[in-house]
Amino acid sequence: MNAALDPAPLDGVDEAHDPDVVIRVRGLVNRFGEQTVHDGLDLTVKRGEIIGVVGGSGTGKSVLMRTILGLQTPEAGRIEVLGEDARAGNRAARQHIERNTGVLFQDGALFSSLTVGENVQLPLKENHPELPDTFRYELALLKVKLAGLPADTISKLPSQLSGGMRKRAGLARALALDPPLLFLDEPTAGLDPIGAAAFDRLIKTLQEALGLTVFLITHDLDTLYAICDRVAVLADKQVIATAPLPEIEQLDHPWVQEYFHGPRARAARDAR
Ligand SMILES: Nc1ncnc2c1ncn2[C@@H]1O[C@H](COP(=O)(O)OP(=O)(O)O)[C@@H](O)[C@H]1O
Ligand SMILES: [Mg+2]
Numbered sequence: 001m002n003a004a005l006d007p008a009p010l011d012g013v014d015e016a017h018d019p020d021v022v023i024r025v026r027g028l029v030n031r032f033g034e035q036t037v038h039d040g041l042d043l044t045v046k047r048g049e050i051i052g053v054v055g056g057s058g059t060g061k062s063v064l065m066r067t068i069l070g071l072q073t074p075e076a077g078r079i080e081v082l083g084e085d086a087r088a089g090n091r092a093a094r095q096h097i098e099r100n101t102g103v104l105f106q107d108g109a110l111f112s113s114l115t116v117g118e119n120v121q122l123p124l125k126e127n128h129p130e131l132p133d134t135f136r137y138e139l140a141l142l143k144v145k146l147a148g149l150p151a152d153t154i155s156k157l158p159s160q161l162s163g164g165m166r167k168r169a170g171l172a173r174a175l176a177l178d179p180p181l182l183f184l185d186e187p188t189a190g191l192d193p194i195g196a197a198a199f200d201r202l203i204k205t206l207q208e209a210l211g212l213t214v215f216l217i218t219h220d221l222d223t224l225y226a227i228c229d230r231v232a233v234l235a236d237k238q239v240i241a242t243a244p245l246p247e248i249e250q251l252d253h254p255w256v257q258e259y260f261h262g263p264r265a266r267a268a269r270d271a272r
Helices: 059-069 091-099 116-127 133-146 152-157 163-174 193-210 223-228 244-247 253-259 263-270
Strands: 022-033 035-046 050-053 078-083 101-104 181-185 213-219 230-235 236-243
Touching: 022 059, 022 213, 035 059, 035 078, 035 213, 035 236, 035 263, 050 059, 050 193, 050 223, 059 078, 059 181, 059 213, 059 223, 091 101, 091 244, 101 163, 116 133, 116 152, 116 163, 133 152, 133 163, 163 181, 163 193, 193 213, 193 223, 193 253, 223 263, 230 244, 244 253, 253 263
Parallel strands: 050 213, 050 230, 101 181, 181 213
Antiparallel strands: 022 035, 022 078, 230 236
């Protein structure tokens, strides 16, 4: 990118060239008709962290993720992912981001008519058409096992799996290209507490073993306390704070107070 044309304030440091920043969002504006979802939103995600993104329902967490991924065009703002401009119509930049990010969408979004193995092989087919079929199959099998699924899951259809297994299959597909950056939208929603805790541990283990950076949208307090390094709070159309949990808990904001000091928060904190 051309730093000379970079109009944004740099917080006193030469942010533009910080290799430890994996995602940088500045001045993001998203609107749907009359509704303003984001209004001057800033967010910085650092290399190697699990950042938990929280906020009330409808505050724009999923829209933020989709915008960062370049799946949705914002009205204004600057977004960099892995040093590339995510908004650029630039094909090379888009391809770089796509090849280096894995995504688990809120609804899982596996193709129901394809087996787990075929689902996991899709990104490999799209991005590495030169690979022989057998090699692709072996890679898919590896990812299925990495996601904690038994090997025979590879030939099953999504409808033959439990909710927790489908999430893991979605994770296997997200990991298909060995991305350094992983996006997860409410991965433990709909799982029972034991399944959710196991999924949290899996994410943490993978993050440590593979050195991943994880952008994790969640409303699951247990997840926040168990695995997140920092938490970004969406409220009032912005990220009102990004900090480790002990600092977030102290914020003088009505939603934060209610969320982090209600009975469920107490239970999650005590369970650590
Ligand atoms: N494609 C869309 N068209 C119109 N409105 C949308 C669209 N996507 C999201 N919204 C609205 O934007 C707001 C934020 O949505 P979302 O990011 O999904 O919230 P959440 O924080 O629960 O993930 C909601 O009010 C939603 O209805
Ligand atoms: Mg959402």
